[in-house]
Amino acid sequence: MQRRQFLQSLAQNRLLANPLGRRSLLGLGLLGATVGRALAQTAACTCGKCPDCLQGTAGNTTPPAVAFYYGDRIPVDDLRAFDWVVLEPQHSLAQDTKIVSALGPDTLALAYVSVGEVTPERPYYADMPKAWLPASNAAWGSRVIDQTAAGWPQFLRERIVKPLWDAGFRAFFLDTLDSYQLLAKTPQAQQQQTKALAETLRGLVAAYPGIRLMLNRGFELVDATLAPSILAVAAESVYRGWNQGETAYVEVKADDREWLLARFGEMRSQFKLPGIAIDYCAPQDRALARQTAQKIAAQGLIPWVADPLLESLGVGAVELVPRRVLLLHSCEQGNSPELQAQSAHLYGAMPLEYLGLAPEYRYVGAPAITEPLAGRYAAVVLYPDDGKVPPDIRALLKRAKAEGVPVAVLGYADLDVLDDLGEHIGEPLAAPIKVQRQPGTPNGEIIPLVRAQDTVQLTASAGSQVWLRATGADGHSMDGAAITPWGGYALAGFGVFNLPGNTGTRWSIEPIEFFRAALRVGVDPMPDITTRTGRRAFFVHFDADGWPNACDQPGSPLACEVLVTEFLEKYKVPTLGSVIIGEISHEGLYPKLADQSQKWAKRMFALPWVEVGSHTWSHPFNWVAASETHSRGKETKNYPYGNYLPLPNYTFSTKSNVIEAAQYIDDKLCPPGKKCNMILWPGDCNPPDEAVAMAYEYGLGNLNGGGAPISKTSPTLSNIWPMGIPKGQYFQVYAAQSNEEDFTHNWTGPYFGFERVVESYQMTDSPRRFKPIDLYYHPYIVTKAAGAKSLHFVYQWVLKQPLHAIYGHQYFRSVNDWRQATVARLLTGGWRLRSGAEMRQWTQPVTAATPALANCQNIVGWNEHGQQRYLHATAGQAVLRSQAAGQPPAAAVPRLIEANADVTRWAVQNDRSVQISLQGHLPVEALFQLPSGWSVQAAKGAKVEQAAAGVRVSSSGAAVDLTLRRA
Secondary structure, three states, X not given: OOOOHHHHOOOOOOOOOOOOOOOOOXXXXXXXXXXXXXXXXXXXXXXXXXXXXXXXXXXXXXXOOEEEEOOOOOOHHHHOOOOEEEEOHHXXXXXXXXXXXXXXXXOEEEEEEEOOEEOOOOOOHHHOOHHHOOEEXXXXXXXXXXXXXXXXXXXXXXXXXXXXXXXXXXEEEEEOOOHHHHOOOOHHHHHHHHHXXXXXXXXXXXXXXXOEEEEEOOXXXXXOOOHHHEEEEEXXXXXXXXXXXXXXXEEOOHHHHHHHHHHHHHHHHHHOOOEEEEEEOOOOOHHHHXXXXXXXXXXXXXXXXXXXXXXXXXXXXXEEOOOEEEEEEOOOOOOOHHHHHOHHHHHHHHHHHHOOOEXXXXXXXXXXXXXXXXXXXXXXXXXXXXXXXXXXXXXXXXXXXXXXXXXEXXXXXXXXXXXXXXXXXXXXXXXXXXXEEOOOOOOOOOOOOOOHHHOOOEEOOOOOEEEEEEEOOOOOEEEEEEEEOOEEXXXXXXXXXXXXXXXXXXXXXXXXXXXXXXOOOOOOOEEEOOEEOOEEEEEEEEOOOOOOOEOOOOOOOEXXXXXXHHHHOOOOOOXXXXXXXXXXXXXXXXXXXXHHHHXXXXXXHHOOOEEEEEOOOOOOOOHHHHHXXXXXXXXXXXXXXXXXXXXXXXXXXXXXXXHHHHHHXXXXXXXXXXXXXXXXXXXXXOOOHHHHHHHHHHOOEEEOOEOOOOEOOEOOHHHOOOOEEEEOXXXXXXXXXXXXXHHOOOOXXXXXXXXXXXXXXXXXXXXXXXXXXXXXXXXXXXXXXXXXXXXXXXXXXXXXXXXXXXXXXXXXXXXHHHHHOEEEEEOOOOEEEEOOOOOOEEEEEOOOOOEXXXXXXXXXXXXXEOOEEEEEEOOOEEEEOEOOOOOOOOOOOOEEEEEOEEEEEEEEOOOOOEEEXXXXXXXXXXXXXXXXXXXXXXXXXXXXXXXXXXEEEEEOOXXXXXXXXXX
């Protein structure tokens, strides 16, 4: 926000210097049920999870991390990295009426409230008597409120604070507390204003039990009666400030700083109140912001260093490691089914996700964002398909370069974009064209064929590393792919090359290493969903197609009978099963088979290791078309039944396919205590936004689409889909692997082809682990003897691997947890990691310094695979610290290498022994590395043995309790 200009013309008054700006208030919503947990962080707490509790362990002295964000595009996921966040409620509630609970439970949202001034755009301004507003602040166009005015305290409580309280806010940042000095010119008048203002604050405390206040200055208001309700006292500009009159950043004078530090000291010594210093630096000057935050922290204050508008993610007690990548594409419909066909999604998203970066898709034709990019975005990637790049997007890319945010340009971008970024474009090359990979650069999958009309003379700017160079007959060249000082580019076929005859695609560059280099990806830990407690994650799910089909074996048993008796009851692993209501109901396609179909469905869902899913009511093959026309449409080669199954007397509706199908399963097929909790998208697996929203709002997880049909005959990373796709404000989660259709030519043969899915499993694990194993198929696979044999082969191969079994719903939740996870650097060194319940695995390159487990919190070990280190967290918040070079080694402590179960307890006892509980879905297996003199004591039924890799523990049950003890 802008600094108040009137300060520039007044005599220096330290009570008035550098107050924060104001925003208008708005919003009603639901109460935030989890805000109490965040509030608890401000008092003595024994939860063991909040920052205050964590401060007492492993030498951590990190204060609560505080952020101020007044912009109108609230980065909710990223703000969860902080403990307290001050928001402008007009913006935050306009975005999400439940934002308080959305940020919880670990992040306390504080609403900005201006107490001393009001501007005409406030919704309550017209209702304030003019007698309450005797003075003005011309610089802000605001009126100053007389704190002694009768009726003002009640107005503040009921018209301003109450709507915010009703919206869930329980903490408030009170600004302009010193504005009364603009109207009170004598010491006596100022004393009257101060006394009235203090009484007004006491009135808030009395009216709203449990309310917590953060004051901007207002040092003179704090006494023993108010202090218990105050979280902290804040003030601006301890080291660096902003001169609005000169629009310049300035250094704070030493005497001004000393005066503020003295006031903060009084608050700390008299009332035990922490102080917060808000300083200002240019968003692109992150190094200076870090230095300033370090200076503030050295004074015992909580720092926040950001831009003067407070619209950037600055540097505080923690500094967010940005994971969002602004991914610009050509889909005018935005986050919709049409996005699925965009190159940015098909090819750009997966390599970013592998590196831990979360794509934030945005149509290149949408208005360019205006807030600072530095600190919020890891990079900007332009990947258009039609070459159109509007001027405001070109300006955005130049701004990203100026702010030090890496830019990558791929696809068919307007070449003027490169000119804007400092690359110089010339005329086309002369045919024939020869393309060569430059020495010392990673191998791609192919050397592209390039036509002369698709070239220009282009020499990468100084300091660049050229990866692919095209040379014409005239000797002129085009650097078609390069890493540059501002990021990197791979134009058209120099990135992804379309094979002749529409036979597929290949990467001309090595995409992982290209994005790693272009986007300056370092060794910060990143969340990971491929692995769980050091082992590759694994789950089974099947779509219900063919449930009542007859099998080619004596007696022609139905596929459902064979699947249940020969597979699901044999392979007792977590499995997500499903049915199609139109296939199994008496009103569906096969009424004569409905009794048998439902009998086997009930038997399946009664199995303890099978979770319940729906494959919809009418199995839409083209859901978008069906929902638009409510018609089956013409039968085509791609859609032989039309847009959905030809069910008798059925009218298509999204509600029937999402909600009513799940209700049918709950009412007619589930045993007591079980409910349908997943929808498996059918057909083209590209549902409309409405369907995805309905699933989330009804409480159903979702899965399908995507896959990974990479194989030895099609060995390209372009065949590996990303985790999912945004649909409106929600996210469709893709299947992690492909089913038998990709290996049997859409079930036309060879019917044993599903055996080749093992190639996909292997190629998505080595040399890099891109995906968990998702054993995904349809019941009709067992209708053919070769298909059934192939399914047995795949099950048996998978179960021989060292895996960590989970359920499909757990995978769905882990993807969403991955998208919301935050990584933040601590000012004191190391990282603070936050995530949801199903995301406990973090990863770093093996080149990163080794973790110092004795100095970490809730990090209990690691395993290494494919040049990555997989770190095991045991809680939603963890602190990772590495062994610093040149420092004495950290104390030796037990390390968990891997397990096929989650760590539900890891507690260090007073005698330094460690009590551990492991809980999984299969008989527990775990491997520990123990320091010399340590031993494992296991509960009855568990086996402990020494192995070459460490101490191995196994149990016949899915849970085990252990104690690690030093001799």
